Amino acid sequence: MTYMKEDIRSGGEFGFISEIRKMFPEKTSIKGIGDDCAILPQRSGLSTLMSTDMLVEDIHFILSKTDPFRLGWKSLAVNLSDMAAMGGKPVASLLSLALPSNLPAGWLERFMEGYRDISARYDTVLAGGDTSSSKDRLFISVAVVGECPEGGALTRAGARPGDLVCVTGILGESAAGLDIILGGGARNEEDLRLVRRHFMPEPRVREGQLLASVPGVHSMMDLSDGVASDIRRIMEESSVGAEMDSRNPAYFGEHALDGGEDYELLFTVDPSAQKSLPVEHFVIGKITDSGRLVWRDSDRDFCGFRHF
Amino acid sequence: MTYMKEDIRSGGEFGFISEIRKMFPEKTSIKGIGDDCAILPQRSGLSTLMSTDMLVEDIHFILSKTDPFRLGWKSLAVNLSDMAAMGGKPVASLLSLALPSNLPAGWLERFMEGYRDISARYDTVLAGGDTSSSKDRLFISVAVVGECPEGGALTRAGARPGDLVCVTGILGESAAGLDIILGGGARNEEDLRLVRRHFMPEPRVREGQLLASVPGVHSMMDLSDGVASDIRRIMEESSVGAEMDSRNPAYFGEHALDGGEDYELLFTVDPSAQKSLPVEHFVIGKITDSGRLVWRDSDRDFCGFRHF
Numbered sequence: 001m002t003y004m005k006e007d008i009r010s011g012g013e014f015g016f017i018s019e020i021r022k023m024f025p026e027k028t029s030i031k032g033i034g035d036d037c038a039i040l041p042q043r044s045g046l047s048t049l050m051s052t053d054m055l056v057e058d059i060h061f062i063l064s065k066t067d068p069f070r071l072g073w074k075s076l077a078v079n080l081s082d083m084a085a086m087g088g089k090p091v092a093s094l095l096s097l098a099l100p101s102n103l104p105a106g107w108l109e110r111f112m113e114g115y116r117d118i119s120a121r122y123d124t125v126l127a128g129g130d131t132s133s134s135k136d137r138l139f140i141s142v143a144v145v146g147e148c149p150e151g152g153a154l155t156r157a158g159a160r161p162g163d164l165v166c167v168t169g170i171l172g173e174s175a176a177g178l179d180i181i182l183g184g185g186a187r188n189e190e191d192l193r194l195v196r197r198h199f200m201p202e203p204r205v206r207e208g209q210l211l212a213s214v215p216g217v218h219s220m221m222d223l224s225d226g227v228a229s230d231i232r233r234i235m236e237e238s239s240v241g242a243e244m245d246s247r248n249p250a251y252f253g254e255h256a257l258d259g260g261e262d263y264e265l266l267f268t269v270d271p272s273a274q275k276s277l278p279v280e281h282f283v284i285g286k287i288t289d290s291g292r293l294v295w296r297d298s299d300r301d302f303c304g305f306r307h308f
Numbered sequence: 309m310t311y312m313k314e315d316i317r318s319g320g321e322f323g324f325i326s327e328i329r330k331m332f333p334e335k336t337s338i339k340g341i342g343d344d345c346a347i348l349p350q351r352s353g354l355s356t357l358m359s360t361d362m363l364v365e366d367i368h369f370i371l372s373k374t375d376p377f378r379l380g381w382k383s384l385a386v387n388l389s390d391m392a393a394m395g396g397k398p399v400a401s402l403l404s405l406a407l408p409s410n411l412p413a414g415w416l417e418r419f420m421e422g423y424r425d426i427s428a429r430y431d432t433v434l435a436g437g438d439t440s441s442s443k444d445r446l447f448i449s450v451a452v453v454g455e456c457p458e459g460g461a462l463t464r465a466g467a468r469p470g471d472l473v474c475v476t477g478i479l480g481e482s483a484a485g486l487d488i489i490l491g492g493g494a495r496n497e498e499d500l501r502l503v504r505r506h507f508m509p510e511p512r513v514r515e516g517q518l519l520a521s522v523p524g525v526h527s528m529m530d531l532s533d534g535v536a537s538d539i540r541r542i543m544e545e546s547s548v549g550a551e552m553d554s555r556n557p558a559y560f561g562e563h564a565l566d567g568g569e570d571y572e573l574l575f576t577v578d579p580s581a582q583k584s585l586p587v588e589h590f591v592i593g594k595i596t597d598s599g600r601l602v603w604r605d606s607d608r609d610f611c612g613f614r615h616f
Contacts, residue, residue, distance in 0.1 A: 034545060035463045036393035036529055037357040042350035042455070049345040050358075051436060052402040052451055058443045059406070085344035094360040096449050098367070128359060134445075135366045141404050141438075141449035143360055147350070155343045221344055237342060 016108070016131065023116050024126045030092055038127035040092060040145065047153060049146045051082035057137035065181055068107045070199035071140075072114025078224065079144040080122055080203035081263040085222035086153040087212020088146035090205060092127035093119070096141040098134035122205055154212045154220040154267070159238035163218055163268035165285035166277075168204050171227055172252040173197040175259025201263040207279045208265055216273025223264050227284070228257040230266055232293060238268075241290035246297050250282035324416070324439065331424050332434045338400055346435035348400060348453065355461060357454045359390035365445035373489060376415045378507035379448075380422025386532070387452040388430055388511035389571040393530035394461040395520020396454035398513060400435035401427065404449040406442035430513055462520045462528035462575070467546035471526055471576035473593035474585075476512050479535055480560040481505040483567025509571040515587045516573055524581025531574050534566040535592070538574055540601060546576075549598035554605050558590035 021033055031039040042048070055075055057063050076093055083090045095115065099108070119126055124144070177198030186192045204222070211217045219238055223230050231242055251257065268287050269277065288294075329341055339347040350356070363383055365371050384401055391398045403423065407416070427434055432452070485506030494500045512530070519525045527546055531538050539550055559565065576595050577585065596602075 031461075031463070035465070036390040037359040037396060037454075037461070039394070039461050040356040040358065041458070042352065042354045042356055044350065044352040046350045048348040048350055048356055048453070050348065050400070050402060050451070050453055051345040052404050052438050052449070054404045054406060054438050054440060054447075054449060056406045056440050056442055056447065059440055082344040086347075088345060092358070094358060094451055096360050096362045098362060098364045098447060130360050130362050130449075132362060132364050133367055134364055134447075137443060137445065139362075139364070139406060139447045139449075141360070141362060141447075143358070143402055143451035145356070145358055145453070146345075150349070153339075153345070153347050155339070157343070 020112060020126070023112060024119065027125050030125050030127055032092070032125060032127035038092060038094070045150050046147045047150050049083060049086055049088040049148060049153060050143065051079060052141065052143040053078045053082065054139065054141040056139055063138060067199065068110035069114035072111040073118045073200050075140050075142050076115055076118045076124070077201045077203050078263065079142045080124065080205055081201065081222040081224070083144055083146045084203045084205045084208030085220055085265060086148065086155065087208045087220065088148045088153065089209060090122055090124045090144055090146040092125045092145050094143045095126060095129035096131070097129070098132045098139040100134045100136050100138055103138070122203070148212065152212055154217060156219055156221050156234045156237035158218040159234050159240050159268040159287045160218055161240055161287050161289040162271065163287040164271055164274050164283050165231065165242060165244065165266070165268050165287060166274070166281040166283050167223065167227065167250055167264050167266055168207050168279060168281050169262070169264040170252045171223065171250055171262050171264060172254070172256030172259050174201065174261040175255035176253040198261065201261070203263055204265045210278045211265065211267055214269070214273055214277060216270035218268050218270065220265055220267040223262045223266050224260060226255070226258040226260040227266060231285070234266070234268065235293060241288040241292045242285050243288055243294045243296055244285035246295040248282065248284050250284055328420060328434070331420060332427065335433050338433050338435055340400070340433060340435035346400060346402070353458050354455045355458050357391060357394055357396040357456060357461060358451065359387060360449065360451040361386045361390065362447065362449040364447055371446060375507065376418035377422035380419040381426045381508050383448050383450050384423055384426045384432070385509045385511050386571065387450045388432065388513055389509065389530040389532070391452055391454045392511045392513045392516030393528055393573060394456065394463065395516045395528065396456045396461065397517060398430055398432045398452055398454040400433045400453050402451045403434060403437035404439070405437070406440045406447040408442045408444050408446055411446070430511070456520065460520055462525060464527055464529050464542045464545035467527040467542050467548050467576040467595045469548055469595050469597040470579065471595040472579055472582050472591050473539065473550060473552065473574070473576050473595060474582070474589040474591050475531065475535070475558055475572050475574055476515050476587060476589050477570070477572040478560045479531065479558055479570050479572060480562070480564030480567050482509065482569040483563035484561040506569065509569065511571055512573045518586045519573065519575055522577070522581055522585060524578035526576050526578065528573055528575040531570045531572050532568060534563070534568040535574060536565040539593070542574070542576065543601060547599070549596040549600045550593050551596055551602045551604055552593035554603040556590065556592050558592055
């Protein structure tokens, strides 16, 4: 049994909930949709990780320009990326939707199909949520719960002077995809690839867990706002500085540094551990003890290769 | 350290987040605001409970008629009530806010003070969340995580024919409070009490844990939509019927049965265990094997006494 509450004021969407129960497979270890709370097992030696992210119409997406399947995918993807950022294994999610009355027929079903597909891909159970009506705009809020070995989560706070700053993939492709969407849509295969990078990001869940298992990896986060601002969060939490490449093979297009929504992992690693990392990556900078952020004008070779 | 993410598109509310860090005390066992996920310990023999509830402007509240402190309180209260409904002990919450630009000065601070006060009252840590801007309406989504002994959660599915149907307090007072608000506000002490019942419900967290520890208590849920519809959820999940009082000392005012938002606990208990329950309550019906819901026209004595 699994659970999802529903708001009786939304017009009694009992039909929607029973549809969801049919769409989403259950796991014997997790009780979910159909009760007040979902129930998950605990085990000594593990920690629970939890995070939440929301998508708001006309702030994070334009409804008329957004495919519902892809939005369903993205709603969970951005949350799984937070889990990946700590090295966690996602276990279950809660999905809350405030639904305007003017959604096109079939829209919600397609949204839930996207949500189901990414749930299956990352072995994450939909364990509950909440539904409501909304006066005009669509609101989507997702919370995700996962786990990691006790003491094994990678935070933003562990970066050390001398660490190399790395990313797990190309930066700026999501922003380039958004430009294509806003500019009228994809015109060729490459455009389609970039649009997909924007709408259907692949959270680096496996990579995050692998990196968290390497003792030389000292800090990690996911890139949601662009490396130019996100590196500052590691600097603040770790009380360090950074020298960052302003040109690098990892950077794509105009908005590689400030575009956001790449959902790659940004991490720092001891140079002695970097060569043998089990994950493809690019080195894009170095942690310093200066407390300041410096952009250097140099090219660097990338390590690993493009894996998408 | 505790965490709350913020959306850079909301205009960089770094100030807001650092204010929150100051307002909310931390617990050494929980890492929260300031990273991608919050981290909570696990222990063998316990289960994790999780739930989520949202409040949407012009659906769940009218901004101009709502005190921000009370709305902050209520945002967490309705979630803690779900935790109470399973017999769980709340541990941590995540708070997501989509904020319109036209909020009055000081509004957000008052909202957070209400959220802080109920967090302290129920010993629950604010462990993270998300903030965003919103085009016009305010959207609040809260997720709460708690725990209970493994196998000890009370679901809606355990009711047995012969069980007495009970509630932990008076029903209909929240609806009466809403009528007073919509009718122009409180005019006397009694009005104020009812308005408070609507805006600042006291989730039955302690009562829920006590009831879950009694072997004769077979099923439980919290009353958010009114007993007339909520009893049907226990009937459905337990595959039973019910005979319910249509008049009872537990019922207050016109909307005792259909008013909703009472956030009292509805539970079923073996008659042999009912007399010695450690929690004040009213008996309002009986579980049957008929599969049907019958409203009987009778008064019953109440057990326990009014505790508010």
